[in-house]
Amino acid sequence: MIHFVLLIACAVAIYLSCEWFVNAVEWLGRRMKVGTVAVGTVLAAIGTALPESVVTFVAVAFGDTPEQRDIGVGAAMGGPLALATVAYGVIGWSLLAGRRSRQAGVTQDWGDVGKLAKDQTWFVAVFVVKVALGLVAFAIKPWLGLLFFAVYAVYCVREMRQKDEDGAEDELAPLKLQRRRAAPATWAVVAQTLGALAVIFAASKLFVVQLDTVGPMLGLSATLTALLLAPIATELPEIMNAVIWVRQGKTKLALANVSGSMMIQATVPSGFGLLFTPWRLDAPLLIAGGVTLLAVVYLLITLRSGRLSVRRLSVAAAFYGLFAVALVPVFA
Numbered sequence: 001m002i003h004f005v006l007l008i009a010c011a012v013a014i015y016l017s018c019e020w021f022v023n024a025v026e027w028l029g030r031r032m033k034v035g036t037v038a039v040g041t042v043l044a045a046i047g048t049a050l051p052e053s054v055v056t057f058v059a060v061a062f063g064d065t066p067e068q069r070d071i072g073v074g075a076a077m078g079g080p081l082a083l084a085t086v087a088y089g090v091i092g093w094s095l096l097a098g099r100r101s102r103q104a105g106v107t108q109d110w111g112d113v114g115k116l117a118k119d120q121t122w123f124v125a126v127f128v129v130k131v132a133l134g135l136v137a138f139a140i141k142p143w144l145g146l147l148f149f150a151v152y153a154v155y156c157v158r159e160m161r162q163k164d165e166d167g168a169e170d171e172l173a174p175l176k177l178q179r180r181r182a183a184p185a186t187w188a189v190v191a192q193t194l195g196a197l198a199v200i201f202a203a204s205k206l207f208v209v210q211l212d213t214v215g216p217m218l219g220l221s222a223t224l225t226a227l228l229l230a231p232i233a234t235e236l237p238e239i240m241n242a243v244i245w246v247r248q249g250k251t252k253l254a255l256a257n258v259s260g261s262m263m264i265q266a267t268v269p270s271g272f273g274l275l276f277t278p279w280r281l282d283a284p285l286l287i288a289g290g291v292t293l294l295a296v297v298y299l300l301i302t303l304r305s306g307r308l309s310v311r312r313l314s315v316a317a318a319f320y321g322l323f324a325v326a327l328v329p330v331f332a
Contacts, residue, residue: 003213010207011236014200018240019176021047021196026172027189035163037111040245040256041119041263042159047197048237049264052079052204056269060276069277071226076269077285077292078231080127080262081323084295086232087239087258089317094246094254095310110308111252115162117303119259120296126151126266127296131289133274134281145274152267159260173248200237208233224331227284228324235261287326295319 025047029039052075059072110116126148133141175184177192211233215225232239238261245254273279281289295316302312 003210003217007207007210007214010203010210013203014207014236015240015244017196017199017203018237019244020192021200021237022241022244023173023176024189024192024196027175027184028193030172031186031189034160037115037252037256038159038162040253041260042156044241044253044257045238045260045264047193048200048241049261049268050197052234053264053268053272055205057272060272072269073273073277073279073281074226074285075231075234076130076265076273077281077288078227079235079265079269080123081288081292081295081320082231082235083238083258083262083265084292084299085316085318085320085323087235087242087261088255088295088299089314089320090239091242091246091251091254091258092310092312092314092316094243095251096314098247111255113303113306113308116255116259117300119263120300120303122155123259123262123266124293124296124300126263127289127293130266130270131281131286131293134279134285134289137278137280141279142275145271148267148271148274152264152271155263155267204234204237207236224327227288227327232320283330284327287330288323291319291323291326294322 022044025044026039029036029043032043034043056072056075059075060069130148133144174181175188175192177188178184208230211229212225215229238257241257242254245251245257298319299316302308
C-alpha cells in the first residue's frame, strides 16, 4: 500500500513543481529575449530532459554490466515513444476536459501548425537514422553519436533565432517567488527554475523506483514494467508541463514543449548510446521504434492536411496501446 501512496505523492509533487517550473521558464525566456515557442521547444525541453539525459549517460558510460547499459538504450527509445503518443494524447484529453475545448474544432489556437509539422519532419529524419543504426555494425558507428549532438545543436540555434510572428509578448503571471513584483529579479527567476528542476528530478526518480515495485504487484513482469510503464514515468515532467500550459490556455506552448522534447530525446540520449554501447536494438525496441514512427506519420498527415483537431490529437495515445498489443507475441 505504501508504494501506491508514494506513487501518488510523487505525481502530485511533480505536478506542483512543474507549475513553478513553467512559471519560471517563461520569465527566463523573457530575460533571454527568445520567442514564445522557443521557451517550449528549447528552454523547457532541455530543463525537463536534462536530468533524464544525465541518467542515460551514467547508465551507458559507467554501467558495470550489459544489462545496465541496455537500460540507457531502452530509455533512448522509450522516451520518444511516450512523447509521440501519450504526451500528445494527454494534450488532446486536457482540451476535451476544459471549457475551451467545447469549440476547439473551430476556435482552438494551435499556433504555427506549419512549424510544428517541420519539427516533426526533423524528428522523423533523425529517428529513422537512429533506428537504422540499431540494425547494423561498422567501425565508425560509435563516432556517429557526435553527429546526433551536432544535429540537436543546429536545431537549438534555429529555434532560438525565431521570434514571435506578431511581435507581441504574452502577459506573464507574476513569478511565484516574487508575486508582488511586476518584473522579478533575474536571480529569483534562475533560483526558481533550478529549484523546481531539482524537485522534479528527485520526485521523478522516486516515482520510477516505486513503479518498479508496483508493476509486478499489478501482474506485470519486470521487463514489461520497464517497456510499458517506465517510458511514461520518465516523461511525466514533460506531460505535466503540457497539462499546465493547456490549463492556462497556452496550447501552442504545450505542443512546442512536446515537439522540442521529442527532438532532444531523439538526439542526445541516442548520441550517448552510440558512443558507449554497441547500439543494437532487439525486437521490443524495434517495435517501439516502429510504433513511434507510425504515430508521428499520423500526426504529420493530420498537420499537413490542415485537419488538426482536439479529437485527432487525442487519438495519438491509442498508438501506445498498439505498442502494448504488439509486445504480446514477443512475451507470449
